[in-house]
Amino acid sequence: MSGLRHDPNIADPDGFYQELIDAVQRLSSDDALAFSARLNLLLANHVGDRTVVREAIAAARQGLVDQQGLENKS
Amino acid sequence: MGTYAYPSYPYRAPDVVGAEAPRASVVIVGGGQVGLTMALDLAQRGTACVVLDEDNTVSDGSRAICQAKRSLEIWDRLGVAAPMMQKGVTWNEGHVFYRDEQLYAFNMQENPHSPFPAFINIQQYYVEQFLVERAQQEALIDLRWCHRVAGMTSNATGASLHVETPDGSYTQPCDWLIAADGVRSTIRGQMGLSFTGQVFEDHFLIADIVMQREGPAIRRFYFDPPWGPEASALMHRQSDNVWRLDFQLGWDVDREEELRDENVFARIRRMIGPDTPFELEWKSLYTFQCRSIERYRHDRVLFVGDAAHQVSPFGARGGNGGVQDADNLAWKLALVVDGSADPALLDTYDAERRFAADENILNSTRATDFITPKTRVSEVYRNAVLDLARDHAFARTLVNSGRLSVPAHLTSSPLNGVDELQGPVGPGSPVPALPVDGASSASARHLIGLVGQGFVLLVFGNQPEALRVDGRIPVEVLCEGRDFSDPSGEIAAAFGATDGGAILIRPDQHVMASWKVPTAADLSAALATVSGERA
Numbered sequence: 001m002s003g004l005r006h007d008p009n010i011a012d013p014d015g016f017y018q019e020l021i022d023a024v025q026r027l028s029s030d031d032a033l034a035f036s037a038r039l040n041l042l043l044a045n046h047v048g049d050r051t052v053v054r055e056a057i058a059a060a061r062q063g064l065v066d067q068q069g070l071e072n073k074s
Numbered sequence: 075m076g077t078y079a080y081p082s083y084p085y086r087a088p089d090v091v092g093a094e095a096p097r098a099s100v101v102i103v104g105g106g107q108v109g110l111t112m113a114l115d116l117a118q119r120g121t122a123c124v125v126l127d128e129d130n131t132v133s134d135g136s137r138a139i140c141q142a143k144r145s146l147e148i149w150d151r152l153g154v155a156a157p158m159m160q161k162g163v164t165w166n167e168g169h170v171f172y173r174d175e176q177l178y179a180f181n182m183q184e185n186p187h188s189p190f191p192a193f194i195n196i197q198q199y200y201v202e203q204f205l206v207e208r209a210q211q212e213a214l215i216d217l218r219w220c221h222r223v224a225g226m227t228s229n230a231t232g233a234s235l236h237v238e239t240p241d242g243s244y245t246q247p248c249d250w251l252i253a254a255d256g257v258r259s260t261i262r263g264q265m266g267l268s269f270t271g272q273v274f275e276d277h278f279l280i281a282d283i284v285m286q287r288e289g290p291a292i293r294r295f296y297f298d299p300p301w302g303p304e305a306s307a308l309m310h311r312q313s314d315n316v317w318r319l320d321f322q323l324g325w326d327v328d329r330e331e332e333l334r335d336e337n338v339f340a341r342i343r344r345m346i347g348p349d350t351p352f353e354l355e356w357k358s359l360y361t362f363q364c365r366s367i368e369r370y371r372h373d374r375v376l377f378v379g380d381a382a383h384q385v386s387p388f389g390a391r392g393g394n395g396g397v398q399d400a401d402n403l404a405w406k407l408a409l410v411v412d413g414s415a416d417p418a419l420l421d422t423y424d425a426e427r428r429f430a431a432d433e434n435i436l437n438s439t440r441a442t443d444f445i446t447p448k449t450r451v452s453e454v455y456r457n458a459v460l461d462l463a464r465d466h467a468f469a470r471t472l473v474n475s476g477r478l479s480v481p482a483h484l485t486s487s488p489l490n491g492v493d494e495l496q497g498p499v500g501p502g503s504p505v506p507a508l509p510v511d512g513a514s515s516a517s518a519r520h521l522i523g524l525v526g527q528g529f530v531l532l533v534f535g536n537q538p539e540a541l542r543v544d545g546r547i548p549v550e551v552l553c554e555g556r557d558f559s560d561p562s563g564e565i566a567a568a569f570g571a572t573d574g575g576a577i578l579i580r581p582d583q584h585v586m587a588s589w590k591v592p593t594a595a596d597l598s599a600a601l602a603t604v605s606g607e608r609a
Contacts, residue, residue, distance in 0.1 A: 030454075033451070033454050034454055034457065034458055034461070037454050037455045037457075037458035038458045038461065040458075041455075041458055041459060041462055041469060041472070042462065045466075
């Protein structure tokens with residue numbers, strides 16, 4: 001296993017994208033956030049390979065910057 | 075009136091007032107769990123010490139209640155585990171709940187042969203009482219109650235303490251100073267050492283209650299409990315029908331208000347239900363930090379326990395880590411004091427126990443980040459883990475209600491020698507409690523009971539060479555078949571030992587090196603790294 005795949009790997013990409021959006025688009029922002037967190041955890045466990053997951057985390061983080069005043073939990 | 079009557083230990087006026095007392099070899103500041111363990115370990119190795127304590131009784135309140143197997147093994151070596159086992163409540167299992175259901179259970183006992191459980195719960199005052207009672211029988215321990223250290227100086231040859239007593243003050247010089255004076259260490263403050271780390275913005279309320287309640291002794295941890303507004307709660311059974319309840323209150327709380335009896339009682343009632351009678355024995359509102367000083371050895375001053383490092387309570391790594399500090403330091407200091415080893419050996423205490431403290435702080439910080447998420451998004455992820463844990467086994471491994479104290483595996487220690495056997499238990503790991511037959515001492519039914527005085531070489535099968543060592547530090551050779559037997563073969567398997575194999579064990583019951591077929595020169599070289607002699 002060598003690193004995170006960047007080439008297309010999903011059959012029927014349009015169908016996949018629709019499924020994803022259908023699952024999340026009628027949720028409140030809070031629930032959508034919860035959904036994303038759950039999905040991340042499920043998929044990360046499925047991948048398992050720490051190198052791949054680490055590369056995916058880095059790729060997802062690209063272009064995003066730390067906020068100064070973090071939103072505190074309620 | 076509580077369940078425990080605090081003892082008053084005899085105060086003795088100092089022999090000299092306003093002057094200098096005779097120089098002591100070793101002074102331990104702090105007669106708590108860690109300082110007393112240190113004193114007993116030194117005494118067992120023939121080294122005298124003075125223990126200075128600012129009051130004349132034991133821990134105020136139950137405080138550190140979870141004593142881990144490794145601490146019990148160390149106290150067994152010091153002859154004080156039996157009363158603790160008798161008084162303590164044995165437990166091996168933790169159950170984790172989320173809202174109104176149990177997510178999973180875990181069992182901490184990984185060795186079915188061990189004479190000790192994964193943990194006992196016992197109020198810290200009992201632990202200290204048993205240690206004091208043992209220390210009072212030791213001629214080599216000079217216990218001085220109500221002798222408070224108010225100031226100190228130190229240099230390359232020792233330290234000098236300004237000690238205050240009800241009858242006046244005196245100066246106590248010493249060659250070696252052990253700071254075991256806790257999280258608010260006077261010695262650390264006097265030396266101006268910075269104690270830095272992470273502060274957690276959350277309040278926790280401890281309530282110890284006395285109640286009659288049946289059921290197994292297990293650790294119960296509740297995330298978002300259904301009965302109340304607390305973010306989490308923890309429940310532990312202790313001795314004398316005392317139960318530890320620990321509530322997570324959040325950051326924005328009115329401390330005085332939270333500590334009012336009626337508010338504490340309301341929380342307890344919501345948790346235990348309306349019918350069970352109880353009495354409140356002790357309450358304490360706390361916040362916590364994870365922090366450490368940078369070095370644990372400063373020439374002739376050595377820091378142990380909370381004086382050196384502080385962790386969150388989730389994981390029981392504070393008190394248990396401190397006991398392992400004492401276990402690690404005592405044999406080294408004894409060798410240095412009697413001239414068998416160069417003082418440089420004490421730098422390995424710093425290296426090994428800072429490694430262990432880093433591990434404890436890392437585990438404790440991660441648990442705290444899970445229990446007390448710092449931002450809304452981290453809380454969303456935490457709750458996602460808890461939500462998934464019901465139906466998905468993998469998520470249970472991410473649930474962190476505290477990674478409980480396990481012995482440090484000193485795998486990167488500068489003392490570690492070669493690891494030719496490459497067994498599961500290698501250099502830096504503590505010796506497991508595996509059964510032995512025909513041991514020379516009737517009490518030693520486990521391998522770990524055969525080691526722990528000096529250095530021991532365990533040898534298996536035929537040795538082509540007589541393993542004599544001529545250095546300053548003696549080694550006891552124990553041959554399988556002659557001095558102990560390994561009926562199930564589990565000991566050989568644990569070390570990966572084949573015919574001719576040998577394992578060198580340190581006085582603190584940790585493996586130091588292993589050889590396929592050692593020579594006397596191999597052994598001498600390994601011991602020279604301890605003594606500082608040229609091999």
